[in-house]
Amino acid sequence: MRGSRVQAVSAELGNERLDIVIWDDDPAKLLINAMGPAEIGSIVLDEESQTMEVAVAKESLAQAIGKNGQNVRLCSQITGWKLNVIDKDAEEEEDSASINVSDSLKEYLDVDDDLAQILIEEGFDSLDKISNSSIESLSSVEEFDEEIAEALIDRAKEALLTLAMEISTEDDESSEEDIMAVEGVDMNLALELSQKGIKTRDDLAELSVDELQDLIDIEEEQAGSLIMKAREHWF
Incomplete structure (x- = not known):
């Protein structure tokens, strides 16, 4: 059955909702996969501080950040990088x-x-x-x-x-x-x-x-x- 593995894991976790993120060794590409479908305009990486500045389209800003910053925190945990999400239009x-x-x-x-x-x-x-x-x-x-x-x-x-x-x-x-x-x-x-x-x-x-x-x-x-x-x- 399609999605049976996901359903099985979800059931083990008390029917928690699961999102599947395609892994990539490139942290920027991984972030794009994790933050989708929010539209990302640009990503600037600071290797020294392990920080990414993420410019997101204004209409996708709320979606990228999530309620009380939940999406940003999850994406940060997935990538292992600190994230600074900004309005792409304001940056321009x-x-x-x-x-x-x-x-x-x-x-x-x-x-x-x-x-x-x-x-x-x-x-x-x-x-x-x-x-x-x-x-x-x-x-x-x-x-x-x-x-x-x-x-x-x-x-x-x-x-x-x-x-x-x-x-x-x-x-x-x-x-x-x-x-x-x-x-x-x-x-x-x-x-x-x-x-x-x-x-x-x-x-x-x-x-x-x-x-x-x-x-x-x-x-x-x-x-x-x-x-x-x-x-x-x-x-």
């Missing part, structure tokens, strides 16, 4: 935001990919932070000396001044596309958004709340309000 949004910041620094500071990434990793991820930092704090970064630090600070200040002049000119022209036309956006916020590539009302309107929060430090309620104000001209 974070990656996109990181790319936007990197592109902004490269454009305004005239630096290459490597230098932009170093700045981001060290917490200097905006023109404001760089322009307001001291030569001592920037030159404390291993890859920078005082000459590089001073040049970066000067370039950041020049870029902010240029952006402020551009925004001021657009404001004088009272353009409906101007981001300053959005209620709640002042010069400081406009400058911060411009550094992230958000320069027009439509740029802001096309963002989701999560995307805006990834770009700047802003409360969820304020982010939602700004986006809705930016979209008012659509209706």
